[in-house]
Amino acid sequence: xxxxxxxxxxxxxxxxxxxxxxxxxxxxxxxxxxxxxxxxxxxxxxxxxxxxxxxxxxxxxxxxxxxxxxxxxxxxxxxxxxxxxxxxxxxxxxxxxxxxxxxxxxxxxxxxxxxxxxxxxxxxxxxxxxxxxxxxxxxxxxxxxxxxxxxxxxxxxxxxxxxxxxxxxxxxxxxxxxxxxxxxxxxxxxxxxxxxxxxxxxxxxxxxxxxxxxxxxxxxxxxxxxxxxxxxxxxxxxxxxxxxxxxxxxxxxxxxxxxxxxxxxxxxxxxxxxxxxxxxxxxxxxxxxxxxxxxxxxxxxxxxxxxxxxxxxxxxxxxxxxxxxxxxxxxxxxxxxxxxxxxxxxxxxxxxxxxxxxxxxxxxxxxxxxxxxxxxxxxxxxxxxxxxxxxxxxxxxxxxxxxxxxxxxxxxxxxxxxxxxxxxxxxxxxxxxxxxxxxxxxxxxxxxxxxxxxxxxxxxxxxxxxxxxxxxxxxxxxxxxxxxxxxxxxxxxxxxxxxxxxxxxxxxxxxxxxxxxxxxxxxxxxxxxxxxxxxxxxxxxxxxxxxxxxxxxxxxxxxxxxxxxxxxxxxxx
Numbered sequence: 423x424x425x426x427x428x429x430x431x432x433x434x435x436x437x438x439x440x441x442x443x444x445x446x447x448x449x450x451x452x453x454x455x456x457x458x459x460x461x462x463x464x465x466x467x468x469x470x471x472x473x474x475x476x477x478x479x480x481x482x483x484x485x486x487x488x489x490x491x492x493x494x495x496x497x498x499x500x501x502x503x504x505x506x507x508x509x510x511x512x513x514x515x516x517x518x519x520x521x522x523x524x525x526x527x528x529x530x531x532x533x534x535x536x537x538x539x540x541x542x543x544x545x546x547x548x549x550x551x552x553x554x555x556x557x558x559x560x561x562x563x564x565x566x567x568x569x570x571x572x573x574x575x576x577x578x579x580x581x582x583x584x585x586x587x588x589x590x591x592x593x594x595x596x597x598x599x600x601x602x603x604x605x606x607x608x609x610x611x612x613x614x615x616x617x618x619x620x621x622x623x624x625x626x627x628x629x630x631x632x633x634x635x636x637x638x639x640x641x642x643x644x645x646x647x648x649x650x651x652x653x654x655x656x657x658x659x660x661x662x663x664x665x666x667x668x669x670x671x672x673x674x675x676x677x678x679x680x681x682x683x684x685x686x687x688x689x690x691x692x693x694x695x696x697x698x699x700x701x702x703x704x705x706x707x708x709x710x711x712x713x714x715x716x717x718x719x720x721x722x723x724x725x726x727x728x729x730x731x732x733x734x735x736x737x738x739x740x741x742x743x744x745x746x747x748x749x750x751x752x753x754x755x756x757x758x759x760x761x762x763x764x765x766x767x768x769x770x771x772x773x774x775x776x777x778x779x780x781x782x783x784x785x786x787x788x789x790x791x792x793x794x795x796x797x798x799x800x801x802x803x804x805x806x807x808x809x810x811x812x813x814x815x816x817x818x819x820x821x822x823x824x825x826x827x828x829x830x831x832x833x834x835x836x837x838x839x840x841x842x843x844x845x846x847x848x849x850x851x852x853x854x855x856x857x858x859x860x861x862x863x864x865x866x867x868x869x870x871x872x873x874x875x876x877x878x879x880x881x882x883x884x885x886x887x888x889x890x891x892x893x894x895x896x897x898x899x900x901x902x903x904x905x906x907x908x909x910x911x912x913x914x915x916x917x918x919x920x921x922x923x924x925x926x927x928x929x930x931x932x933x934x935x936x937x938x939x940x941x942x943x944x945x946x947x948x949x950x951x952x953x954x955x956x957x958x959x960x961x962x963x964x965x966x967x968x969x970x971x972x973x974x975x976x977x978x979x980x981x982x983x984x985x986x987x988x989x990x991x992x993x994x995x
Contacts (some may be wrong), residue, residue: 485510485525491565492558495523506530507639511570518880518888519983520570521555524639525563532641533564539634540566546608549979550601552621552631566635573974573982574621574629577658578674581617581665588696591662592737594620595655595702597628599731602651603724605633611647613637615654617661617674627976648723655727656706663688663695668707698734705730839905839994846897848928849874850963852890862894865991873912875978875987876969882984883916883968893965894988895928901958902995904939907951911944912978912987915970920949924959936963943968964991 485508489497495512502509507526514521526533540557547553556567577594580586586594598620602612612619614636621629637643644650660668667676668685679686687704689695705721721727844866849859857876864872876892885891907922921941923933930936937959940951969986978987 490515491523491525491563492560495521495565495567497523505640507532512567513880514567517877519878519981520572520880522568522570524566524568524635526565526639528559528562528564530564532638533559535638535641536566536635537564539638542608542610543633543635546605546610546633548601548604549976550597550627550629551605551633552629554635568631568635569981571621571623571629571974571981573624577617577620577622577662580622581661582675585665585692586662587740588699589737589739591659591696591699592731593626594622594628594662595659595699595727596731598630598658599655599724599727601628601630602655603728606648606651606724610634611637611644612651612654613642613644613647614640615651615658617658617676620658623974623976624982625974625976652706652721652724652727653708655724656703656721659699659703660688660707663699663703664691666691668703696737699737702727702730702734842898842902842904842993842995844896844991844993845899846928847894850893850895850930850965852933854889857892865894865988866896868990870910870989873978873987873989875912875980876966876985878981878983878985879969880983883918883970885967885969890933891965891967893963894991895925895930895961895963896991896993897928898960898962898993901960902993903956903958904953904962905994906953907940907962907964908992908994909949909951909964909988910990911947911949912989913970913972913975913985914945914947915972916984917943917945917968918949918966918970918986919943919968920951921965921967922951922953923963923965924957925961925963926959927961930961930963933965945970962993964988 485497485500487497487499491497491512494514494516496515497510497512499511500508501511507524507530510523510525512521512523513519524536526536530536537557537559540554543551544554544557552569552571554566554568556565558565558567585591598615602615605611610633612630612633614632615630619631619636621631623629657668660666661674661676665676667673667678670678670681672678679691685704685707687700689697689700701718702721705718706727718730721730847862847866849856849862855877858874861872861874865874874894879885879888904922909920911918919941920943922939923936924939925936937955937957939955939957939959939962940953942949942951966986966988969984971984972982974980974982975985
């Protein structure tokens with residue numbers, strides 16, 4: 423049974439029309455060359471036999487920088503105009519973060535297919551793909567909102583510098599193949615998997631942009647989507663190893679193979695190519711797996727490609743290169759040589775130290791100093807003895823005035839503060855949306871590897887005016903008087919401002935109705951709040967009003983921006 427891609431849902435039969443590549447030169451890309459989040463739309467030939475059709479397009483809507491969609495997404499820069507749709511870099515003013523937006527008229531012939539593809543891709547939720555955040559049909563427009571990764575670099579830009587190192591190429595093909603295998607298990611195909619659609623983040627992770635949506639925007643479909651995507655992964659690996667496109671046509675800034683030569687193995691195109699990766703690329707491309715030295719079975723699905731990668735010996739990263747320290751250079755700051763460099767080849771003789779004072783004046787000076795020292799020691803001894811005698815006289819008078827109360831007070835002040843066990847907690851939302859309410863219990867589970875985090879904000883450190891703050895209310899079980907609150911944080915940087923308030927319940931009213939009992943601002947990973955106002959309360963609000971700027975955190979699925987995460991909260995009283 424022939425496979426069908428979800429990216430081709432409701433796309434009309436385009437047989438007999440001109441292919442989309444005939445219109446590729448009409449696209450515009452404002453500032454595309456410098457933008458790592460661009461979506462280049464020149465349909466350069468991949469040689470994979472994908473069908474591409476162009477229908478009669480509806481007139482594109484009149485849009486401009488500053489235009490706002492849904493009173494939320496402000497368009498900033500148009501990066502693509504092609505076949506009746508446009509792609510933009512925009513700002514989500516509600517969450518204060520950059521996003522990408524594809525826009526097309528609601529009467530466009532591909533509207534239904536684009537909406538279906540976007541909604542299917544959004545349900546996948548795999549962090550290895552650039553996430554679809556929204557798909558909306560509003561008035562006469564349809565727009566798809568997706569993540570924008572300002573810290574990521576396209577594979578196109580990486581290959582413009584040179585081929586990838588074997589370990590980097592191995593990581594790329596491994597991560598891309600496993601991601602596409604997961605997508606195909608959910609019935610999703612890409613069909614436009616090229617160097618423009620593959621991104622490497624600043625942390626070294628590889629991510630795929632435009633799953634299903636890019637193909638739907640261009641009306642691309644395939645009867646064998648798994649084979650199409652597998653061949654595309656093979657082409658990506660081939661280009662990464664050789665800095666050449668594995669077809670006769672030049673594409674994506676790469677030169678194609680010489681004409682009438684056919685498909686030759688990467689290790690025959692460029693010296694020093696890893697043999698195992700070269701054979702893997704050939705197995706994924708349309709050569710039925712035949713190479714110059716082996717005849718392995720072809721990989722026709724991403725799942726088979728993942729299996730073939732797993733059977734390879736693991737390629738380790740290169741050893742770090744250490745720079746040898748400079749040779750020790752002897753300084754010329756010696757007595758008699760400062761300011762007069764020694765001529766080359768001439769050894770400067772060491773100067774003998776001056777003899778001690780042997781003259782008559784020198785002897786007199788030594789005797790004078792000795793006499794002064796003896797006099798000083800005698801005077802000091804007499805003063806010490808006098809002070810001890812007076813102290814003994816006063817001791818009898820002061821003994822009876824000492825009380826046990828003073829000793830008790832000193833003992834109480836030195837007693838360590840007792841830890842207060844947290845019984846329950848709930849996220850406090852002053853205005854807007856909650857952050858991650860299901861994770862509040864991770865802030866007092868005794869493990870610093872778990873956490874509750876805020877959303878990522880575009881500006882900061884202060885959360886106002888977007889939000890007055892974010893926080894969690896803790897139940898201490900009974901009314902307690904706090905001494906300190908220690909909050910362990912995941913991110914350092916700029917500064918984090920934390921305050922503690924006495925609340926009346928797990929769901930208190932406004933901040934103004936609570937009593938502030940202490941606050942602190944820190945640039946490190948620990949915020950220790952010392953209580954400045956003694957108040958007994960069963961409920962305590964930890965309130966964060968400023969967060970630092972930190973890089974992308976793939977483990978937390980958080981992009982670069984202003985954010986904070988709380989790993990552990992402890993109270994003492």
